[in-house]
Amino acid sequence: MNIGDISKATGLPAKTIRYYEEIGLIRPARGANGYRHFSETDLHNLTFLGRARSLGFSIEECRALLALYTDKDRASADVKEIARTHLAQIDAKILELQAMRATLADLMAACAGDHRPDCPILKGLAGEP
Amino acid sequence: MNIGDISKATGLPAKTIRYYEEIGLIRPARGANGYRHFSETDLHNLTFLGRARSLGFSIEECRALLALYTDKDRASADVKEIARTHLAQIDAKILELQAMRATLADLMAACAGDHRPDCPILKGLAGEP
DNA sequence: GATAGGGCCTCCAGTCGCTGGAAGGTCAAG
DNA sequence: CTTGACCTTCCAGCGACTGGAGGCCCTATC
Incomplete structure (x- = not known):
């Protein structure tokens, strides 16, 4: 999935998704043409982030929550x-x-x-x- | 009154008062040494601004309110x-x-x-x- | 008169979480 | 081959301050 697809799927603006990558919240893969390529896991993580943000969690809280979400031994x-x-x-x-x-x-x-x-x-x- | 005095009198940080001057909310006089000199009117206006801000009015709303406050024909x-x-x-x-x-x-x-x-x-x- | 301290000055940079725009590369359709 | 939609990076700006550097001014004390 390209950024436009993931933007539609998550409801997050493409700008926001790029920003989340820039600050290290997500690490999408890159294609040979330089385009970001988003996996199912990226989709889950971005959906998670979108919901956490909409509940008012700060970016840093989201980072911590996402780490816990990813850590199956939390x-x-x-x-x-x-x-x-x-x-x-x-x-x-x-x-x-x-x-x-x-x-x-x-x-x-x-x-x-x-x-x-x-x-x-x-x-x-x-x-x- | 110098900025320190007015800061104590209004409860606003000196930095904030300088900022309010920078964006044109107030226009304190200047002494020969370059220090800001605050009049009773400045005191009233800053007190007004402090209360308006504490009620959550934006800076631009405060600007409009202050203009109305100053305009006796409002x-x-x-x-x-x-x-x-x-x-x-x-x-x-x-x-x-x-x-x-x-x-x-x-x-x-x-x-x-x-x-x-x-x-x-x-x-x-x-x-x- | 020298010095120490506090207060004042300006200017620049950072906060938070994006958002807009410019300049340019890529891709699929007609 | 061109059009137009997509993607890329980079830079700048929002609101309302806040922190800090570097430097001038003023008063008090020695």
């Missing part, structure tokens, strides 16, 4: 530990966004949103009582 | 429109993170997390049923 505890850390980060992010949301919604509720210049949103951002 | 509707757009983005992000969280939590719940190599998290990422 302990599932190692995987779960990475997942636990990531889950905590997601939760922290959600809380942060919810706090932002609440503050912003409060300010917006106080704002008439009409032609007049008086604006509680700006006042709130400026730190006025 | 319409509060203009401010509210920016806030509404941003609120929608926050909500979208929260939903995305909650979906990630749910998927990840499901996978983790199925994983024993012990010394054995069998791992539903990896299976899920690989796309196994």
